[in-house]
Amino acid sequence: MPTDQTPGSIPGHENNGGVPRIQFEDVVKRFGSTTVLDNLNFNVGRGERVTLIGPSGSGKTTILRLLMTLEHLTDGYIWVDGDPLTHARQDGKRVELKSKQVAQVRKRIGMVFQQFNLFPHLTVLENITLAPREVRRMPKKEAEEIAMRMLERVKIPEQAHKYPGQLSGGQQQRVAIARALAMQPKVMLFDEPTSALDPEMIKEVLDVMEELADSGMTMIVVSHAPRRP
Amino acid sequence: MWDTSLFIETLPVLIGAFLKITLVVTVLSSILSALLGLVWAIALRELPAWAAAPLRFVLDFIRMTPLPVHLLVIYYAFNNLSPMTVGVLVFGVHYSTYMAESYRAGIDSIRKGQWEAATALSLPASRTWRAVILPQAIRNTLPSLGNWAIAMFKDTPFLIFISVPEMVTEARQFGGQHFSYVEAMTVAGLLFLVASYPTAVLMRKLEKKLAY
Amino acid sequence: MAEFFSDLGTVLLRLLGDGLTATLAAFAGGAVLMVIVAVLLGVAEHQGPGWLQVIARVIVELFRGTSLVVQLFFIFYVIPTFTGFDLGSTWTAIVALGLNYGAYGAEVVRGSLNAVPAGQWETTTALSMPWLTKMRRVIWPQAWALMLPGFNNLMVMLVKGTAVVGLVLLADLTFEAEQLRRQVGTWPAFIGAMLIYYVIALVVSTIMRIMERRAPRRLGLGDFEIAQARKQADEALAGAATPLDTGTGPADLVPAPRRPGGGDA
Numbered sequence: 001m002p003t004d005q006t007p008g009s010i011p012g013h014e015n016n017g018g019v020p021r022i023q024f025e026d027v028v029k030r031f032g033s034t035t036v037l038d039n040l041n042f043n044v045g046r047g048e049r050v051t052l053i054g055p056s057g058s059g060k061t062t063i064l065r066l067l068m069t070l071e072h073l074t075d076g077y078i079w080v081d082g083d084p085l086t087h088a089r090q091d092g093k094r095v096e097l098k099s100k101q102v103a104q105v106r107k108r109i110g111m112v113f114q115q116f117n118l119f120p121h122l123t124v125l126e127n128i129t130l131a132p133r134e135v136r137r138m139p140k141k142e143a144e145e146i147a148m149r150m151l152e153r154v155k156i157p158e159q160a161h162k163y164p165g166q167l168s169g170g171q172q173q174r175v176a177i178a179r180a181l182a183m184q185p186k187v188m189l190f191d192e193p194t195s196a197l198d199p200e201m202i203k204e205v206l207d208v209m210e211e212l213a214d215s216g217m218t219m220i221v222v223s224h225a226p227r228r229p
Numbered sequence: 230m231w232d233t234s235l236f237i238e239t240l241p242v243l244i245g246a247f248l249k250i251t252l253v254v255t256v257l258s259s260i261l262s263a264l265l266g267l268v269w270a271i272a273l274r275e276l277p278a279w280a281a282a283p284l285r286f287v288l289d290f291i292r293m294t295p296l297p298v299h300l301l302v303i304y305y306a307f308n309n310l311s312p313m314t315v316g317v318l319v320f321g322v323h324y325s326t327y328m329a330e331s332y333r334a335g336i337d338s339i340r341k342g343q344w345e346a347a348t349a350l351s352l353p354a355s356r357t358w359r360a361v362i363l364p365q366a367i368r369n370t371l372p373s374l375g376n377w378a379i380a381m382f383k384d385t386p387f388l389i390f391i392s393v394p395e396m397v398t399e400a401r402q403f404g405g406q407h408f409s410y411v412e413a414m415t416v417a418g419l420l421f422l423v424a425s426y427p428t429a430v431l432m433r434k435l436e437k438k439l440a441y
Numbered sequence: 442m443a444e445f446f447s448d449l450g451t452v453l454l455r456l457l458g459d460g461l462t463a464t465l466a467a468f469a470g471g472a473v474l475m476v477i478v479a480v481l482l483g484v485a486e487h488q489g490p491g492w493l494q495v496i497a498r499v500i501v502e503l504f505r506g507t508s509l510v511v512q513l514f515f516i517f518y519v520i521p522t523f524t525g526f527d528l529g530s531t532w533t534a535i536v537a538l539g540l541n542y543g544a545y546g547a548e549v550v551r552g553s554l555n556a557v558p559a560g561q562w563e564t565t566t567a568l569s570m571p572w573l574t575k576m577r578r579v580i581w582p583q584a585w586a587l588m589l590p591g592f593n594n595l596m597v598m599l600v601k602g603t604a605v606v607g608l609v610l611l612a613d614l615t616f617e618a619e620q621l622r623r624q625v626g627t628w629p630a631f632i633g634a635m636l637i638y639y640v641i642a643l644v645v646s647t648i649m650r651i652m653e654r655r656a657p658r659r660l661g662l663g664d665f666e667i668a669q670a671r672k673q674a675d676e677a678l679a680g681a682a683t684p685l686d687t688g689t690g691p692a693d694l695v696p697a698p699r700r701p702g703g704g705d706a
Contacts, residue, residue, distance in 0.1 A: 068349055107351045117346035121364045130360060131350035183350060230523065293597060293642045294635040295604030297615055302631035305622060386510035389608060397510050401518075410518035414511060421507040429506075 019082040020045050021187050021218045022067065027076035029062055036062050040076070044187070049219045060222045064189045067220075068111050069102060080105050081186065107135065110180030114192040116172045118164040118179070124151070125160040128179045136183070143182075150178035154208050170201030174208055181212075188212065190221040236412040239403055243396050243416050247424075250395040251385045254316050259378040261321030266328025266374075267367075270336065271358075273329070292326040297390045299323055304391040312393045316385075324381050328374060335370035336362065372436035379425050379432070396420065448625040452618070452633030460617030461637065467534045467603045467613060468641070472596060474539025475546050479592075482543065483550025488572075497547070504544035510605060513537040517609045534606035542599050549591035549674075553584040556670065586656040590674030593649035600642045614638065 020043035029037040036059040044050050052060035065071040067078060069086060077094075078085040085105050088095050119127050128147035132138045138146075151157040154174035164172055173193060180188060190209065194202040213219055269288060273281050291299070296319070304315045339362060347357040386397040400417040404410030485497035504512065516537050521527045528536065557580055565575040607616035618634035653671065 068345075070345055070348060103351050103353070111349040113342060113346065113349075115340075115342050117340075117342035119343065119346070119361055119365075121368065131352055134356045134360070135351045135353075180349070290635070290639060293601070294638045295601040295615065297604040297607075298618065298631055298634050298638070301615070301619060301622075302627060302635075305627040305631075383508040386508050387605070389510065397508065397514065400511075401514060404518060409522070410514065411522065414515050414519055418507045418511045418515070421511060422503070426502065426506045 020079075021048070021081060022220070023077075023079035023082075024063070025077040025079065027066065027078065028074045029059070029066060029071065030074045037066075044218060044220060046218055047216045049213045049221070051221045051223055053223055061191055064111065064191050064220065064222055067109060067187075067189060069106055080108055107183065108186040109189060110183055110185035110187070111189040111191065112173070112176050112180055112193050114195050116164070116169075116176045116196070118172055118176055120164050123161050123163055124156075124167070124175050127164070127175060128182045131179070132182050146182055147178070150181050151175075153181070153211070154178045155204075168201060169197045170204045173197065173201075173205050177205075177208055177212075187218045187220065190219065192222055192224060195224060230411070232409060232412060235407055235409060236416065239400070239413045239416045242399055242403060243413065243420060246394060246396040246399040247420050250313070250388070250393060251382070254313065254320060254385055254388065254393075254395070255378065255382045257317045258320035258324065258381055259374070261317065262324035262328050262377070262381070263374050265321060265325035267332055269325060269329035270332035273333070274336070288326045288329060291323060296320070296323050296384060297387050300387060300391050312388070312391045315391060316388050316393055320381055320384070324377055327377050328370075331370050331373035331377065332366065335366040335368075335373070338369055339365050368439055371439060372432050375432040375435065376429070379428055382425060383421060445629060448629035449633050452621055452625055452629050453637070455621060456614055456617055456633055456637055460612060460614035460634070463531070463606070463611050463613040463616075464603050464638075464641070466531055467538060467606050467611065468600055470531070470535030471538030471542065471599055471603065474535060475542040475595065475599065476592070478539055478543025479546025479550050482547035483554065484576075486547060487551045487554045488576075501544045501547045504541050505548075509537065509541045509602060510608065512541055513605060513609055530606070530609050530611040533609050534603070534611050538599060538602055538606075542595055542602065546592065546595055549588050549595065550584070552591070553587040553670070554580065556587050557583045586653075587670040589649060589653040589656055590671040593646060593653065594674055596645050596649055597642050600638060600645060604638075 022044040024040050024042050027037055027040040028035065036057075040063070052063065054060050062071060066073060067085070073086055075094075077087050077089070083105050084097060086097055086102055088097055118124075119130070122130065125144060125147055128150060129138075129140070129143040132143040132146065133140060148157055148160065151160055154177055156171055156174055159167060159171060159175070164175065167175065173196075177188075177193075193209070194205050197205065209219070209221070269284070273285060273288075276284065299319045299322075300315065303310075303319050304312065307315065310318075343361055343365070344357070347361050352361070385395055388395045389398045389401075392398075397417050400413035401410070404413045407413075482497045482501055485493050486501065487494075489497060513533065516528065517530075517533045561579055561583065562575075565579050570579070603613060604615045606613050607619075614634045614637055618630045621633075622630040624630075
């Protein structure tokens, strides 16, 4: 379980002194009779990089999955930039939001999975441009420009027209990062991003994550064991 | 016992019936069942429970009752339809129930992570189906569809029940006319083998190629 | 509407008397022969010396690659001419059904033998067990549980398959229903027949499911292997082709030859 983070405590990354990026308020998550998160309260400030470390089953992945609405909140609230994600207070009561409203707020969050989850039947470029074109309704050319910039950022622009099956694990994960970044999120979530990689490929992914952190992105990383960053 | 000249004489008759009836019915019914099967599969997944349950019962009932009976009932009940039309429709619907299971397996075999990645990218459900799930599901299911088409092909002789002059009907008739069945039946058997065995091997190769 | 149900009632009573006996006879005989043929061919394919494997393989592919109806007519029309021996309608039907579905069953048997963990085979070799002992005491009991889902599916298909026996003049449910049609009308006659077939299929399937569930407990096989076998049989029924097989049917009802992450005896 993570400890409370004091916003703005990381040198070089000033908190805007205002609304935290992520706020968990009295969050409860139960699976059947097991309570995994019990009245969890914490904030993540803008530009903060938070790592959640702990043994399996301690609930760290659950936190990410709740944020990504892959799991349903049993109780409590999650706020993103001060806006409610899945539940809001109305007239003193806890109200569930409609999926359209949820989608609006969730768009600000990007996630990278342990298993990459790239779409195997699409090229790297198509993987990255799919969501911007469908969800943000970007025209193809613009989406592809952004995609190429993201690919350059993760240092594999030459792979744009390959299929995921033709790439190494480290390359695939970097594509996954680029895909998430293409939606221009305000927060990036990483669920054990290097656990499925062979050791020699871990560094390339960590380098990308480090560059991301240095650029001021708010990040929450779930990890097995302490590693940089 | 064995009359080679009879054997030669049956060839054009049976090959003709094979091409004109058997193949046509197989191809048309396969297309129909492939399309319908997908409809059932998506419907069973996306409909609410109260609508999906009766649909599932009807599909199971069709799947667990014999094809000849279906042919007969549709043939007699709608006697304005030509026997071949009845054949294509009944084969199509009957096999669509099998194909629905194949599609279901194909959709289920897509890893949960694909769905989650789509959610993480905020793709709406319809787009998730069209752009992510269906392309993979259809690709997974294609070999099964091929195998069911081959099975359907071997069931076409059931059309005897509704007097469609397909290959085996013609073979039996030829045998009766010439008082010797062995030549005609052998040709029929050979035609089946020649058509189905290489196709099945091809399906196996296709499946290996399609795997990611 | 009420008339439909009274007609349906008449149909059911008549069919239950006449057609049902023939259908059940064809099914029962066919089922027994199917299992015998499947075991003989399957074991021959898997365990036999090279030449036997080839012969078995050819027989299997022959019966799977040609249509049931062709085989039926062959036995009915051709065999009597060549051997002077007439089987009669019922036995013709039983032999044709048994051979045809037995060929598919052979693949189920072969696949199940494959699915028994390699460690089991190796242990019996290390203990220098003779073949019969090995099969009887170690391999077969384990393979049996894995075969049941595949045979379950085949049994249901066999129930449906009996509908063709009318073509060799056996007065089964379908045949009788077609006769009754003139008296009571199309829909009552055939829906009645379908209901009876459906019930038979359900009963057979339920019995097989009970056997499926009871088999592993006596043999100590893990739930995982059984669930795998059922899953693979379902997948095979769904037409999924399996890699080892070069067969010609959807009902390549082979539990795929993957080794379950298996325990040794």
